[in-house]
Amino acid sequence: MKEMFYDKTSVDSIISHAKKLTGKTLEELTDLPPNIINVNNRGDLGTLIELYFFKHKPPNNHNPDFPEAGKSGLELKTTGVKKVNDEFRAKERLVLTMIDYNNIIKENWRDSNLLRKCGLMLILFYLYSKEIPVHQRKFVIEPLLYNLLETDEKIIRKDWEFIRNKIEQGKAHELSEGDTLYLGACRKGSGGEKEKLREQPNSTVGAKSRAFSFKPEYLNSLLSSHLSDLEPTIILSDDITFEQATLNKFKLYLGKTIYQIGQEVGYEKVNPKQKSYEAELAKRIISNGKTKVPELDKAGIIIKTVRLKKGKLRESVSFPYFKYLEIINEDWEDSVFFEKIERKFLWVVLDTNENQEYYLKKVGYWNMPYKDRVEAEKVWMETKRKVAIDARNLPKESESRVAHVRPHAANKHDTIPTPQGTNEVKKCFWLNKGYIESVVNSL
DNA sequence: GCATGATCATGC
DNA sequence: GCATGATCATGC
Numbered sequence: 001m002k003e004m005f006y007d008k009t010s011v012d013s014i015i016s017h018a019k020k021l022t023g024k025t026l027e028e029l030t031d032l033p034p035n036i037i038n039v040n041n042r043g044d045l046g047t048l049i050e051l052y053f054f055k056h057k058p059p060n061n062h063n064p065d066f067p068e069a070g071k072s073g074l075e076l077k078t079t080g081v082k083k084v085n086d087e088f089r090a091k092e093r094l095v096l097t098m099i100d101y102n103n104i105i106k107e108n109w110r111d112s113n114l115l116r117k118c119g120l121m122l123i124l125f126y127l128y129s130k131e132i133p134v135h136q137r138k139f140v141i142e143p144l145l146y147n148l149l150e151t152d153e154k155i156i157r158k159d160w161e162f163i164r165n166k167i168e169q170g171k172a173h174e175l176s177e178g179d180t181l182y183l184g185a186c187r188k189g190s191g192g193e194k195e196k197l198r199e200q201p202n203s204t205v206g207a208k209s210r211a212f213s214f215k216p217e218y219l220n221s222l223l224s225s226h227l228s229d230l231e232p233t234i235i236l237s238d239d240i241t242f243e244q245a246t247l248n249k250f251k252l253y254l255g256k257t258i259y260q261i262g263q264e265v266g267y268e269k270v271n272p273k274q275k276s277y278e279a280e281l282a283k284r285i286i287s288n289g290k291t292k293v294p295e296l297d298k299a300g301i302i303i304k305t306v307r308l309k310k311g312k313l314r315e316s317v318s319f320p321y322f323k324y325l326e327i328i329n330e331d332w333e334d335s336v337f338f339e340k341i342e343r344k345f346l347w348v349v350l351d352t353n354e355n356q357e358y359y360l361k362k363v364g365y366w367n368m369p370y371k372d373r374v375e376a377e378k379v380w381m382e383t384k385r386k387v388a389i390d391a392r393n394l395p396k397e398s399e400s401r402v403a404h405v406r407p408h409a410a411n412k413h414d415t416i417p418t419p420q421g422t423n424e425v426k427k428c429f430w431l432n433k434g435y436i437e438s439v440v441n442s443l
Numbered sequence: 444g445c446a447t448g449a450t451c452a453t454g455c
Numbered sequence: 456g457c458a459t460g461a462t463c464a465t466g467c
Contacts, residue, residue, distance in 0.1 A: 041444055086454095159447075271451090275450090275451055275459095275460065275462055277447090277461090280454090280460090291454080318460065398445095400448070406449095408460095408461095410451080410457080410458095411449065
């Protein structure tokens with residue numbers, strides 16, 4: 001096993017040690033005793049992580065797991081996530097610490113047991129699967145450092161006070177998760193008829209044991225903001241540009257057929273009629289299997305996939321439909337089409353091989369030269385002029401080198417109103433296939 | 444063969 | 456529920 005050192009008194013050191021887990025399993029990183037490996041699904045993964053990965057025995061009291069870390073200690077939490085519609089979601093609530101009915105009524109928020117133990121937490125996320133033994137479950141997300149006083153304290157404090165006050169009123173047995181927003185008082189204990197009820201203050205009624213927890217929805221919101229902040233899909237360094245970094249993502253797939261790529265990124269075409277399949281593939285290539293590319297979104301880059309056949313572009317390139325009633329009052333520079341063609345494009349070019357299968361031929365960045373934007377402006381101006389007179393008759397592909405207007409709707413019944421008082425099928429601006437063909441061929 | 448009109452599944 | 460990213464289907 002690799003030697004791994006970290007400093008139990010340093011939060012940073014514990015975090016960087018924890019990061020070594022990302023993308024790995026406990027089994028890959030440690031030598032586990034045979035009795036653990038042999039017994040499937042036994043043991044709490046959090047405990048195993050502390051014992052065998054951190055080589056640390058947490059104190060058995062109300063202190064955080066690492067009491068000496070930083071100013072007030074660090075609590076380590078290990079929790080499961082699952083993948084739903086391509087997104088990571090919490091498998092269940094995150095249990096924080098047991099509620100001591102007799103003690104909590106003596107506490108204030110600031111000196112509470114909850115804040116002392118869980119004020120600073122490092123949360124580790126593994127991909128849950130019932131079939132996979134705990135030591136073989138992969139930590140799929142970077143650890144999340146959570147500071148309770150800096151994150152949603154107001155709401156959590158209110159939740160805590162509500163629970164505390166209910167207990168003080170002798171209603172511990174009436175606690176319910178629905179009482180509160182983020183912090184819940186969840187059931188924790190053996191359950192069933194044999195469960196020994198706990199004493200509670202100011203009442204003779206026994207109460208089931210409960211723990212503070214983060215509700216699953218709250219955990220999900222933490223998870224998604226953590227992922228959008230912290231998971232760059234495009235890694236930049238000093239000697240590589242943004243453009244190169246994205247193009248490098250495609251390098252692995254150049255020359256491969258759509259079918260092969262689909263298998264490799266885990267997104268296969270089920271329905272042959274799906275028209276956006278290659279576009280979805282491109283997003284997954286660039287984002288390592290996800291569907292969003294925040295870096296491209298932030299930069300306003302438009303990805304377009306196009307198919308060639310014998311060097312010819314198969315289709316023109318569409319944009320969102322415009323509204324007849326709006327375009328007549330717009331200026332060119334405020335229009336959606338202007339805003340789109342000013343952007344940087346990432347062209348993903350497919351061509352057919354000898355078996356007539358599409359394969360990834362090349363990828364390249366481009367933005368529209370000024371003179372072509374002037375030409376697009378002419379088409380737009382002409383469209384605006386014609387919509388006001390007769391919205392049925394708009395600039396055709398044969399009328400401009402660069403762009404034209406054509407339907408972009410679900411079907412011919414998918415219409416919107418025109419200035420003439422009629423309804424016309426939705427249309428959009430298209431970049432001519434002949435024009436884009438020359439663009440793509442010059443990449 | 445190409446321009447034009449029509450349409451489709453998918454993801455948010 | 457509908458916009459989106461596209462391709463399909465025709466008719467000249």
